[in-house]
Amino acid sequence: MTESTQALAPPLDALSFEQTVPCSVAHRRALGEVFVADSAAGPDGDVFLALQLPRAHTLWFDRTTPFHDTFSVAEAARQGSFVALHRHLGVPVGLPFTLQRFEFAVADLECYRDSGTAPLEGILRYTVADRADRGADFSQMRLRGEVAVGGRQAMTIDADVVFLARDDYAALRRFQLSRKPAGEPYTPPPAFAPELVGRLDRRNVVVGDSPAASGAGEARFAFVVDRTHPSFFDHDYDHVPGPFIVEGFRQAALVTATRTGAADSPLMAVTGCSTRFTSFGEFDSLLECTAAVAEVSAEGAVTVEVGLHQFGKRLAEGRVELTPLPGR
Template sequence: MTETETRFPAPSSALTFDRTVARSHAHRRALGEVFVADSVADGDSTFYTSVQIPRAHSLWYDRTTVYHDSFAMAEAARQGSFVILHQHVGVPVGLPFSMQRYEFDVTDREAFRDDEKNPLQGVLRYEIVSRVDRSADFSDLTLAGDLTVDGRVAMELSADVVFLARADYEALRAYQLGRVAASGPDYTAAPLPAAAVGRRDSRNVVIGAPVAVGSDWDYPLLPDRRHPALFDHDYDHVPGPFIIEAFRQAALDTAVREGMLGTPNAMVMSCSSHFSQFAEFGAPLECRSTPLDPTRPGTARVELELRQFDKVLTVGALELAELTGHEDPFLNRTEARR
C-alpha cells in the first residue's frame, strides 16, 4: 500500500507524513533522527501519531534480513510518546523525566517485511491508562497502545514515565554522580565482531566478548559517545536506547552460544525493560544474560540485567525469532559481467 493509499480510522485519517514534528518534542537533536511526522488527539486520553522509519539509517538499516528492525519502530514509538506528552498533555519541553518501564510485542511479523521501495510507516495509537499528579511538575504516567501498518496491528506497546521538577532532578543526579569517584574511560573492551550480533557495521556493536558465570554470560558494555544515533545529544547518564540495544546484542550472542538460535540474524519479537536507577558514564557497565525456555515455537528467550557498582540498574527480557532463509539479497549482490 502506498502513502496515498494508506487509510486509517478517523481521527487518525487526518494525520500526514509530509514532515517531521519539532525535534525537541521527539527529544532528538538531529532532524534525521526524528521518526514522528504528525500527531492528533481524540479526546483527553487517546492520541495518534504518524511515524516513518528511513530506508537508509546508520543504525536501524544495519541489518542482514529482509525484515525491518522492530527496534526501529520501538524507537519511533518512544519518540511518539514524548510528542504526545508535549503537544497534547501539556508537559513542557525540558522537564526532566525517567522512562521507568518500556515493553513491546510484535503481533504481525510480516508487517515489517521490507518491500525495497517504500519506508516503513504506520500510525501509533496511545492511551493514557493511568496518571497520578503529585505536584505541578511531578507526574506518573502509564501509556499503552498499538502500531498499525497498512491496516494491520503490527506491534503492541506500553510504558511508564515519571516527570520530575528540575530542582528535584538536579538534587537526585548530584547525589548519584557522587558515586563515581573519578571519571575513567567509558569502556576498555574490544567490540565483538559485527556479524556476531546481526550487524554489518562494527561501529554499531555495543558489547564486548562475554565471560561465562555459571550458566550466565557477562558482557562488558561499550558506550561510545561518538555514535550519531545512540548518542544523538549530550546526556548526564547512559541513555535507555543504548541499554536496550546492548540487551538485544547480548541476547543474540547468548542465544547463538547456547544453541538456541543457529544464527544471529533474528527479529526481536518481544522486549520488556524496567529501569530502576540511572547508569553512569566513567564506570564499568556490564550486562548479565541468562538463557530461558522459549514461550513460542521457533524462538529464543533471554533474561538480562544491567549492572554497575555491584547493583542491578535495569532488568529486561527479550524473545528472538530466527530469520534463516530471509537474508537480504541486496547485501551480497553480484553484478552481471558483460
C-alpha cells in the same frame, strides 16, 4: 493517508507524512533522527501519531535481512510517547524525565517486510492508562499503545514515564554521582565483530566480552560506549541512555542464544522486549549486562533474561524474545 491506515486515524483525516514534528518534542537533536511525522488528538482522549522509518539510516538500516528492524518501530514509538505528552497531555518541553519501564510485543512480523522501494509507515495510537500529577513539574503516566502498518496490527506498547522538576532531577543526579566509587580510568574491551550480532557496521556494536567471569548458566558482557555515535548519542546525556542499553540487551541476547546453541544464527527478529529501570548507568566505569536463556519454543523462538549491573548493583532487568525470520 491510505485507506489501510484510516481505520486507526482520528477524525477528519488529520495525520500527514509530509514532514517531521519539531526535534524538541521528540527529544532528538538531528532532523534525521526524528521518526514521528505528525500527531492529532482523538475525540476520546487518545493520541494518534504518524510514524515513518527511513530506509537509509546508519543504525536502523544496518541489517542483512529483508525485514525492517522491529527495534526501529519501538524507537519511533518511544519518540511518539514524548510527542503525545508534550503536544496533547500537558507536559512542558524541557522537563527532565525517566522512562522507567518500556515493553513491546510484535503482533505480525510480515508487517516489517521491506518492500525495497518505500519507507515503513504506520499509525500509533496511545491511550493514557494511568496518570498522577503532583504539581506543575511532576507527572507520572502509563501509556498503552498500538502500531498499525498497512491497516494490520504490528506492535503493542506499554510504558511508564516520569517527568521531574529540573531542581529535583539535579539534586537526584548529584546524590547518585556522589556515590560513584573512585577508581582508575576505565578502558572498555573490544566490541564484538558485527556479524556476531547481525550487524554490518562495527560502529553499531555496543557490547563485548566482560573482564569479569560469567556465572553458572549466565553470560556476562561489557558495554562499549562510543559517545560520538550519531544515533545513540544524538545529544548530550548525563547518564548512559536507555535506547543504548536496550540495544546492548538485544546484542547480548543474540550472542548468548548462539553461543549456547539455542539459536543457530544471530539473524533473528526481536518480537518481544521488556525493560524496567531502577537507576542510571554512569559513564567512564564498567557497565555490564548479564544474559541467560530462559526458554526455547518448539518454533525456535528464544527468550533471554537480561540485567544491567554497575558498582555491584543491579540497575535494570528485562527479557528479550528472539524469533527466526520467515523464510530462514
